[in-house]
Amino acid sequence: MNRLIKVLDKKDILPQYINTPIEKLLQYHNLGYDFEKYAKADLLVGMCMDNRKQLRIPNNFAYILRTGGGNLRYSEFKVSYAVAIGSVKTIALIGHNNCGMVNLISKKDNFIKGLIENAGWDEKHAEEHFTSFAPMFEIENEIDFLLSETKRLNEKYPKISVVPLFYNVDDNLLYLIEESK
Numbered sequence: 001m002n003r004l005i006k007v008l009d010k011k012d013i014l015p016q017y018i019n020t021p022i023e024k025l026l027q028y029h030n031l032g033y034d035f036e037k038y039a040k041a042d043l044l045v046g047m048c049m050d051n052r053k054q055l056r057i058p059n060n061f062a063y064i065l066r067t068g069g070g071n072l073r074y075s076e077f078k079v080s081y082a083v084a085i086g087s088v089k090t091i092a093l094i095g096h097n098n099c100g101m102v103n104l105i106s107k108k109d110n111f112i113k114g115l116i117e118n119a120g121w122d123e124k125h126a127e128e129h130f131t132s133f134a135p136m137f138e139i140e141n142e143i144d145f146l147l148s149e150t151k152r153l154n155e156k157y158p159k160i161s162v163v164p165l166f167y168n169v170d171d172n173l174l175y176l177i178e179e180s181k
């Protein structure tokens with residue numbers, strides 16, 4: 001089993017993250033540290049678009065890409081931009097519990113109905129839209145997806161450190177993940 005580490009104190013931060021932007025992120029968001037000034041971003045954050053999550057970080061500290069499920073497969077040019085032009089060397093990939101992208105297929109009828117009623121789409125168009133895009137964004141399990149996406153990005157950007165973090169929407173804290181070997 002992968003273990004979630006609730007970071008409530010500086011000593012909860014795993015040694016490999018000390019003196020990295022991950023340590024700073026945890027200090028700002030979880031531990032309430034005062035904001036430092038940043039002239040440029042040190043970090044790229046990839047996280048879900050979910051409205052229940054908001055990071056407490058200083059201005060200029062991070063690029064942020066938000067997508068369904070924190071899935072960056074369709075945002076790679078923007079990741080590359082942050083790496084190539086923004087010179088970030090660390091990516092925090094943040095998953096969360098109760099993600100709407102889990103079991104997306106169960107939301108099909110409501111999705112189609114919602115597009116018809118809220119956006120004025122016709123049923124055929126709405127159904128095709130769901131059917132063509134849902135498989136790209138559906139995730140089975142939040143943590144498994146987060147770890148596989150982290151691995152994929154680490155392989156794609158070998159000189160960049162990609163770190164998986166978990167956001168608990170019940171306490172609004174970030175957790176580190178200790179992967180089972």
Ligand SMILES: [Zn+2]
Nearest residue numbers: 048050099100
């Ligand atoms: Zn989500």
